[in-house]
Amino acid sequence: MSENRQATTRNAAASPWVLDTRELGRRPGSSRAVHREVTLESPLGIEDVIAAPRGAVVDVDVLLESVVEGVLVSGTASAPVEGSCARCLDPLSSRVEIDLTELFAYPHSATEETTDEDEVPRLVDDRIDLEPVVRDAVVLALPQVPLCTPDCAGLCPGCGGKWADLGPDHGHEKIDPRWAALQERLGDSSDRPEEK
Template sequence: MSENRQAATRNATSPWVIDTRELGRRPGSSRAVRRTVPVDVPLGIADVVEVPVGAEVDVDVLLESVVEGVLVSGTASAPTRGECARCLDPLDGRVEVELTELFAYPNSATEETTDEDEVPRLVDDRIDLEPVVRDAVVLTLPQVPLCRPDCPGLCPECGAKWAEIGSDHGHEKIDARWAALRERFGESSDRPEEN
């Protein structure tokens, strides 16, 4: 039994899996499917921005029977959580992705002429939307999320937010060649002694 067939059999009760037997194989047949799917594994870019565990993905798709398989088109949307890449403030948002994917029938010309990673397959008349939605979400989410386009970020010296500390914020920098003298003689070494 192939790895895909084992996964489909094991996940037949998953809310991501849609049974297409009611659709039939007559080209032109269609069926709308709407469901809300709970997320048990984060979708997105780990530690950057993602659809978190416990969130729900709203799936609204149309299944259409075509000669080579089942064409799935529609949308999926879900809440997102992450942090600004510059100031590390938490970000909450929503992602909506467009889905268009052909699932090939077993023994079809498409199945015989493409690899499994190019075109997904129907397994036991079922399709698994999770990989399709996961890929679409990852490609849609920003790789560098920002709280606002002009976010100034953090001070590299102390980590304070530039937006809160202002442009006059600074840190005294000592030339590394003089640091040893300063360490040895202290702050007042460059001042003349008073009598």
């Protein structure tokens, strides 16, 4: 094994996302439950919209099952997420929970030989890396347009105030640009006394 591959294997083994399947064996039907708490080194989600922030803890509960073609991973992952409302820009915080079901193919299996690597993940040195699977599932589970409430009215385009905080009679007088010069010349009509 080359030095670069050994270093890559050591780094992958040290990652909390990587699970060793050697104890599981390759006998179909054998299984093992795994629980991990992974502290994120980088945001997980849609950056600048909504994501689990750096330093957040992702709870991973999965069952590893040995099957003929590889290791089937099923279970859940959950993490706190933060972002801002797409309409009113108020900060948001909640929790996302995703269901995971993924087959990791054994080397030289029929699945490995008949699928592309981006279709079905592979076992590498009897290890599986959950990070890409969890990242993809979280991104798909998060809203692309997060809202603080489903009926959030957003911000007033005239003054930038939050519609929920402004009164029902809030408005801005709009002057037709063709009459703006006349209004400037005559001034505000409310300042002049009414004619009798």
